[in-house]
Amino acid sequence: MSEMIVEVVRSGFVESVHRARVHVVGEDGSPVMVHGDTASLASPRSSMKPLQALAMVRAGLGLEDELLALACASHSGEPFHVDGARKILAGAGLDESALRCPEDLPLDRDARLQVLREGGAPGRIYMNCSGKHSAMLATCVANGWPVEGYLHPAHPLQRAIRATVEDLTGERVAATGVDGCGAPLFFVSMAGIVRAFRRFPLAPPGSPERRIADAMRAFPEWTSGTTRAEAVLMRALPGLMVKAGAEAFDAFAHSDGRAGAVKIVDGGDRARVPVTVAALRAAGFDAPELAGLATAPLFGGGEPVGEVRVRPA
Numbered sequence: 001m002s003e004m005i006v007e008v009v010r011s012g013f014v015e016s017v018h019r020a021r022v023h024v025v026g027e028d029g030s031p032v033m034v035h036g037d038t039a040s041l042a043s044p045r046s047s048m049k050p051l052q053a054l055a056m057v058r059a060g061l062g063l064e065d066e067l068l069a070l071a072c073a074s075h076s077g078e079p080f081h082v083d084g085a086r087k088i089l090a091g092a093g094l095d096e097s098a099l100r101c102p103e104d105l106p107l108d109r110d111a112r113l114q115v116l117r118e119g120g121a122p123g124r125i126y127m128n129c130s131g132k133h134s135a136m137l138a139t140c141v142a143n144g145w146p147v148e149g150y151l152h153p154a155h156p157l158q159r160a161i162r163a164t165v166e167d168l169t170g171e172r173v174a175a176t177g178v179d180g181c182g183a184p185l186f187f188v189s190m191a192g193i194v195r196a197f198r199r200f201p202l203a204p205p206g207s208p209e210r211r212i213a214d215a216m217r218a219f220p221e222w223t224s225g226t227t228r229a230e231a232v233l234m235r236a237l238p239g240l241m242v243k244a245g246a247e248a249f250d251a252f253a254h255s256d257g258r259a260g261a262v263k264i265v266d267g268g269d270r271a272r273v274p275v276t277v278a279a280l281r282a283a284g285f286d287a288p289e290l291a292g293l294a295t296a297p298l299f300g301g302g303e304p305v306g307e308v309r310v311r312p313a
Contacts, residue, residue, distance in 0.1 A: 003036040004278070006264070006271040010298050010306035017311075018271040023190045024260035024279050029198060033260075033282040038190040041174055042263055045245030046074040048165070048186065049132055050212050051196055055164035056139040057208040059157070063088065063135060068215040069222035071135035074244060076225030077106025077126045079114075084222065085125055088134035092141040099124040100151055101133045101181040108225055129181035131222075136183075153184045162186060168196035180246055190261045197253035197261070201241060213253075216241045229273045229293055236289035237280070248272040250279075258283040270296050270308050278310045 008016040021036030053071045057063075063071055067084055075081035089095055104127040106112045115126065124130060136157055140147045145156045152158065153176055161184070162173055169192030177185040201217075203209035216223050220234035223243065230242045239255035248264030250272055260279045264271045277294045298306035 001034050001036065003265065004275060005311040006268075006275060006308060007311050008270075008298065008306070008308050010300070012306075015306075018268045018308075019265045020271065020275045021190060021263045021265060022260065022275060022279050022282075023194050024282050025194055025198070025258065026283065027257040029195075029257060029259075033279065036263075036265070038261070040189060041187045042190045042193065042249070042261075043177070043185060043187060043245075043247065044190075044193050044249050044251065044261075045179060045185065045247055046129070047193065047243045047245035047249045047251040047261070049073065050200060050216065050241070050243055051165050051168055052132060052161050052183075053135065053212055054168070054200075054208055055161040056135055056157075057211065058164065059139050059160050060142045061135055061139045062142070063138070064211075065215055066219040066222045068212060069219040070131035072212060072216055072243065073131045073223045074128045074246075075131055075222070076108035076111065076228060077104075077128065078108050078111045078225060081131065081222070081225075082106075082125055085130040085134045088131070088138055092134075092138040094137055094141070094147070096123065096125040096130075098137050098147055099127075099130060099133050101127045101129045103127065108227075127181065129179075129183070132183070133181065151182050151184070158184050165196070168199050169193065170195055190263060193251050193261045194253075194259045197241070197243075197251050198257055198259045201239065201253050201255040202257055213241050213255075216243070229276075232289055232293065233276075233280070236287040237285055240285070242276075244272065250276045252276070252280070254283075254285075258285070274308055274310050 003019040006018040023038035024033040103122040171192040173186045175187040179185040200213035220231040224230040242252040247267035250262040253259035296308040
């Protein structure tokens, strides 16, 4: 099926276009919207984090509530995110020197400016994946696995994560790469990611899958940030879990079985949220907040002069 088209409209002129692959299923798991080749390999990037966290919980990671949500996060580096990552490390008898994600400044503008005003510098703890990395280290400590080399694909932790990805997607990992944070990146299909995401909210209460879904939905700001679209969507649509990934990937699932995944082919993140809203609407979701996310504004001279929008059918 043809890819979904996203138009970048400036001053009434279609200046650019993005193309999107979309895979949405209904309550019974059957497709209700498919655009593009969603059976081919995809790079879900951080949309894999709930699956990575599930492997850790299955291996004995004892986090709960907001700290478990943080283990699934691509966080904005707000003070509560940073404090949470440090708490996870301290619980394992470690500090941020054990992290092997890259140094960075917070994604959140106010948090970034606060660090700089206070004379701070880029640090691993501020990097948006530090919650996941802290949880990875805590899982290693809980199992007596070496913390050194915890990102190597042959490390017991990463082997457990790969097995969990294959279990939930129902697919063999076709290729392994390196994510932006240095962790192994497992390539599967978009359809496989949708199958995996459905498993979380549909799992029995108290199961590892359900614990992760419940933590993400109860503490959406901890999986992203206080102003991020993922948090807005989870607050607006009770029962929904959403996880974004780099290069414009999104995945979501609801407690009734509806689920989907979105990939902007050229990695243009400005198109991601409008397409995700279109996917949610195709699945039958609606809320006032969706209208505000269905398009992304374009500015000229500081004033709105256009928008990024899904091309009308």
